Amino acid sequence: MWTKRQKVKDQSFKFGVETFLTERFYKKYLKQTSALLTNQSACLTSLVPSYFVLKETFGERLKLLFSPQHGLFVEKQANMIGSEDELEPFYGLRVISLYGPRLKPDPEHLKEIDVVFVDLPEVGCRVYTYIWTLFLLMSTCSDLGLKMVVFDRPNPIGPYVEGPILEKEFFSFVGLDSLPLRHGLTVGELARLFKKRHFPNLELEIIPCRNYKKSYFWNDLRLPWINPSPNLPDFYSALCYPGFVLLEGTNLSEGRGTTKPFATFGAPYLKIDKLYSKLKEHFPEKIWGVVFRPIAFEPTFDKWKGKRCYGFEVHITNPFKFRPVELALRLLKLIKVEHREFEFLPPPYEFEKEKKPIEILIGSKEVITWLIEQNNLDFEVDLSYTLLMYQQEVSSIVLYEE
Numbered sequence: 001m002w003t004k005r006q007k008v009k010d011q012s013f014k015f016g017v018e019t020f021l022t023e024r025f026y027k028k029y030l031k032q033t034s035a036l037l038t039n040q041s042a043c044l045t046s047l048v049p050s051y052f053v054l055k056e057t058f059g060e061r062l063k064l065l066f067s068p069q070h071g072l073f074v075e076k077q078a079n080m081i082g083s084e085d086e087l088e089p090f091y092g093l094r095v096i097s098l099y100g101p102r103l104k105p106d107p108e109h110l111k112e113i114d115v116v117f118v119d120l121p122e123v124g125c126r127v128y129t130y131i132w133t134l135f136l137l138m139s140t141c142s143d144l145g146l147k148m149v150v151f152d153r154p155n156p157i158g159p160y161v162e163g164p165i166l167e168k169e170f171f172s173f174v175g176l177d178s179l180p181l182r183h184g185l186t187v188g189e190l191a192r193l194f195k196k197r198h199f200p201n202l203e204l205e206i207i208p209c210r211n212y213k214k215s216y217f218w219n220d221l222r223l224p225w226i227n228p229s230p231n232l233p234d235f236y237s238a239l240c241y242p243g244f245v246l247l248e249g250t251n252l253s254e255g256r257g258t259t260k261p262f263a264t265f266g267a268p269y270l271k272i273d274k275l276y277s278k279l280k281e282h283f284p285e286k287i288w289g290v291v292f293r294p295i296a297f298e299p300t301f302d303k304w305k306g307k308r309c310y311g312f313e314v315h316i317t318n319p320f321k322f323r324p325v326e327l328a329l330r331l332l333k334l335i336k337v338e339h340r341e342f343e344f345l346p347p348p349y350e351f352e353k354e355k356k357p358i359e360i361l362i363g364s365k366e367v368i369t370w371l372i373e374q375n376n377l378d379f380e381v382d383l384s385y386t387l388l389m390y391q392q393e394v395s396s397i398v399l400y401e402e
Helices: 016-022 025-029 050-061 130-144 187-197 235-249 272-282 324-338 357-362 365-372 384-394
Strands: 034-038 062-067 094-097 115-119 147-151 162-165 180-182 204-207 264-267 290-297 309-316
Touching (some): 016 147, 025 050, 034 050, 034 130, 050 062, 130 147, 162 384, 180 235, 180 324, 187 384, 235 309, 272 309
Parallel strands (some): 034 062, 115 147, 147 204
Antiparallel strands (some): 264 309
């Protein structure tokens, strides 16, 4: 196995929602009307969707559901493919979409609500829009004087922090606050950070996971993987995501339309024979914890649909050494230098119509300039100060021991 750490043997690991139910936190909310931000991938350890159990617990007092990007059932594809408001099929609950023309609730949706619950998966990346739906919902609750209760869930890719801190001029729906690309926090910890920075008057309660350590990867929990969104089919795709999501801003396929999105990349123009040797030279396995396997693939949708692409599958051999953000940035620089056909895509992207997708994805003028132009960047030196400041700030809101 790639980890020498002891696996979690204690079967009493609990998601925050299970803590809420088994330790009877729910009792003080039995007489209050509630709404819930969630999707079907937020399940108990028994794989029962959490909203099933919450509906059975609160009955008619659970009035409605809010859904993030991809919809309640996580069936919608990415980038501005919104979901409609609907009735979910099991309980007839009203579902209000918070992705599409509407990114935050209307006050009308919450006029009869006393408390807003949140149970959402998270993947440890600033670009993942679920956390910005949470952010905007926190803003609404703060404005209306409503209490929010967040049921915490593990960060599947662990506590590690990588990448440039998002600068204000690049704020968008893939980043509404200054976080690094790989932020190292759970959803509950993020909520605490957002409250500290922006919503000091919000009444916020975090229900923690039990028998969980911050140092855990998802695989340490020995729990089934449930896709949090359509194109993250396993732990390894999630671990690649904070870096390889940057390919969405280019004409390289990031593997959408294949069975290995974000762990596969390529394009019809890629010269994989020459690139293969350069990848082995620039990213030796003993340092980077990764092996690139040359492949050809044909996406069934998205970029290069129906075209034969030449590229690589990313095989992570050591998650502790694997640094997806730095690797993907260096990879893009290498491909850009070697291939005249390489392009950065124009907007729109995630409702941003002016700035290029790569700009709001990276979110740092210094790093964008380095990628586009022929200059140097020392990742350890040039990015370390802002990351150190971030780590010092979040140390006060962390919920779990290492």
